[in-house]
Amino acid sequence: MKRxxxxxxxxxxxxxxSTTCMAQQTAxxxxxxxxxxxxxxxxxxxxxxxxxxxxLFLHGAGxxxxxxxxxxxxxxxxxxxxxxDFPFILVSPQCKAGTRWYANALSDLLDEVxxxxxxxxxxxxxxxxSMGGYGTWNLATTYPDRFAAIAPICxxxxxxxxxxxxxxxxxxxxxxxxxxVPMSASEEMVKALKEHDSDVQFxxxxxxxxxxxxxxxxxxxxxxWFLQHKRTDH
Numbered sequence: 001m002k003r004x005x006x007x008x009x010x011x012x013x014x015x016x017x018s019t020t021c022m023a024q025q026t027a028x029x030x031x032x033x034x035x036x037x038x039x040x041x042x043x044x045x046x047x048x049x050x051x052x053x054x055x056l057f058l059h060g061a062g063x064x065x066x067x068x069x070x071x072x073x074x075x076x077x078x079x080x081x082x083x084x085d086f087p088f089i090l091v092s093p094q095c096k097a098g099t100r101w102y103a104n105a106l107s108d109l110l111d112e113v114x115x116x117x118x119x120x121x122x123x124x125x126x127x128x129x130s131m132g133g134y135g136t137w138n139l140a141t142t143y144p145d146r147f148a149a150i151a152p153i154c155x156x157x158x159x160x161x162x163x164x165x166x167x168x169x170x171x172x173x174x175x176x177x178x179x180x181v182p183m184s185a186s187e188e189m190v191k192a193l194k195e196h197d198s199d200v201q202f203x204x205x206x207x208x209x210x211x212x213x214x215x216x217x218x219x220x221x222x223x224x225w226f227l228q229h230k231r232t233d234h
Contacts, residue, residue: 025080025090027068030109035068036093037077038113042084051120053148053227055088056110058128058135064095075129075217087227088125089117101128101135103142110146122231127151129213130181137189140165149229151222153213154178156185159192166196169229173216175208 025037044052057077063070071077077092091113095101114121124147128136133155140150141161149169170193174186183204193200205212216222 024084025072025077025092030093030112034093034105034109035066036091036109037068037071038117039077039080039086039088039090039092040117041086041088044089044118046118048118051118051123052089053087053123053125054110054113054117054119055090055226056106056124056126056139057090057092058101058106058126058132058139059092059094060128060130060132062130064099065097068094070094074213076127079217087223089113089119095131100131101138103135103139106135106139107143107146123148123227123229124231125149125151125226125229127153128155129153130155130210133181133186140168140170144168145231148231149226151216151226152186152189153216154181154186154210156181157189159188162189162192162198163196166193166198168198169225170198171201171203171222171225173203173205173212175205175210175212177207177209178212180210 025039028036028038030036041052055076057075059071063073071092071094072081076090080086080090093109126136126139126147127150133152136150136152137155137157140147141157141164144164147168151171153173154175172186172190174183176183190200190202205215
């Protein structure tokens with residue numbers, strides 16, 4: 001009887017432990033060069049047929065370098081440290097010092113993550129702040145058919161390429177008092193998109209400076225908005 005109770009206790013313990021292990025960020029390396037954090041949400045099961053939405057997060061210039069923990073300073077990688085029920089597979093790569101986000105390298109990273117994990121390829125989302133906002137715009141205009149929705153924060157892109165993503169769900173964020181990346185960088189992209197009849201959303205924080213990301217990423221509505229969109233819908 002005691003042996004059966006012990007056996008049941010161990011089964012429950014390992015089941016809980018396994019789930020807990022899944023719901024955490026782990027350091028990964030791609031191609032021997034790119035370091036990134038991979039977060040697998042609570043309830044994720046590699047052996048299950050269930051597919052999960054994926055969010056790619058692109059950090060700002062201040063988090064570049066060789067210390068991967070810098071990536072946890074802002075945004076989703078910071079949030080999932082405490083919120084284990086975050087409903088996305090989260091991929092958070094790091095740029096080396098002096099470099100920026102390159103669309104081809106990010107696409108290759110996504111291919112690798114998709115190959116190794118249960119990803120719903122119709123629900124891949126991209127968001128980033130500052131330099132990562134620029135990276136978000138660039139990645140989307142380079143691969144316009146790959147993503148379900150994007151949310152660039154205090155970044156900018158090439159308005160001449162806006163037509164390529166006119167049907168993509170886009171939610172843009174910027175602080176009106178930003179002295180690092182002027183709000184005009186976002187305004188130009190939003191204007192160009194609307195000229196192509198895009199249904200782009202634009203949130204301006206009247207009193208915010210460069211940090212327009214804290215309020216954005218702390219807003220549950222952002223994640224609800226992402227999950228409303230599938231690539232097959234547009």
